[in-house]
Amino acid sequence: xxxxxxxxxxxxxxxxxxxxxxxxxxxxxxxxxxxxxxxxxxxxxxxxxxxxxxxxxxxxxxxxxxxxxxxxxxxxxxxxxxxxxxxxxxxxxxxxxxxxxxxxxxxxxxxxxxxxxxxxxxxxxxxxxxxxxxxxxxxxxxxxxxxxxxxxxxxxxxxxxxxxxxxxxxxxxxxxxxxxxxxxxxxxxxxxxxxxxxxxxxxxxxx
Numbered sequence: 729x730x731x732x733x734x735x736x737x738x739x740x741x742x743x744x745x746x747x748x749x750x751x752x753x754x755x756x757x758x759x760x761x762x763x764x765x766x767x768x769x770x771x772x773x774x775x776x777x778x779x780x781x782x783x784x785x786x787x788x789x790x791x792x793x794x795x796x797x798x799x800x801x802x803x804x805x806x807x808x809x810x811x812x813x814x815x816x817x818x819x820x821x822x823x824x825x826x827x828x829x830x831x832x833x834x835x836x837x838x839x840x841x842x843x844x845x846x847x848x849x850x851x852x853x854x855x856x857x858x859x860x861x862x863x864x865x866x867x868x869x870x871x872x873x874x875x876x877x878x879x880x881x882x883x884x885x886x887x888x889x890x891x892x893x894x895x896x897x898x899x900x901x902x903x904x905x906x907x908x909x910x911x912x913x914x915x916x917x918x919x920x921x922x923x924x925x926x927x928x929x930x931x932x933x934x935x
Contacts (some may be wrong), residue, residue, distance in 0.1 A: 730816075764851070830872075915930075
């Protein structure tokens with residue numbers, strides 16, 4: 729990320745997908761924001777910029793700061809949260825930009841609390857909000873495509889390799905690997921052979 733892109737974020741200001749901190753927060757506060765972004769649509773957390781006064785404050789970090797973040801994401805967040813962080817130098821000061829993708833294993837928690845992003849705030853989710861972000865396939869190690877494929881099968885009854893490829897713009901091999909993984913996990917059953925193979929849910933056979 730270059731300085732122009734950082735300025736664009738600064739002009740955008742805090743919101744659903746961006747959080748600014750003048751300094752490095754405490755680990756519990758870092759974990760709360762990581763969880764909130766992972767439970768929502770993902771976003772970026774920027775340390776070292778005052779978005780209110782548009783000041784470059786910079787942060788004092790060691791060479792192991794990325795390891796510190798990874799440890800917080802692994803030990804203070806459950807399940808572990810994936811993130812990427814970069815350090816940008818400007819005017820002899822350092823800025824940290826953390827990118828948190830939307831999580832595949834919602835709901836995420838820290839200290840047993842589920843946080844979500846609500847505008848410019850990271851707040852505890854209400855019970856109905858936790859239910860909304862929790863799917864029957866959470867915690868199964870599935871990616872977003874696989875979860876969406878299961879939703880499509882619920883809606884349409886079956887899916888083929890070709891339909892998977894068309895829905896997610898992936899290769900034949902990727903579709904085969906991900907559908908086969910769902911079969912191996914017992915979440916789908918394959919019927920037919922070759923190009924005529926269709927994938928359905930076990931409940932459809934039982935029914």
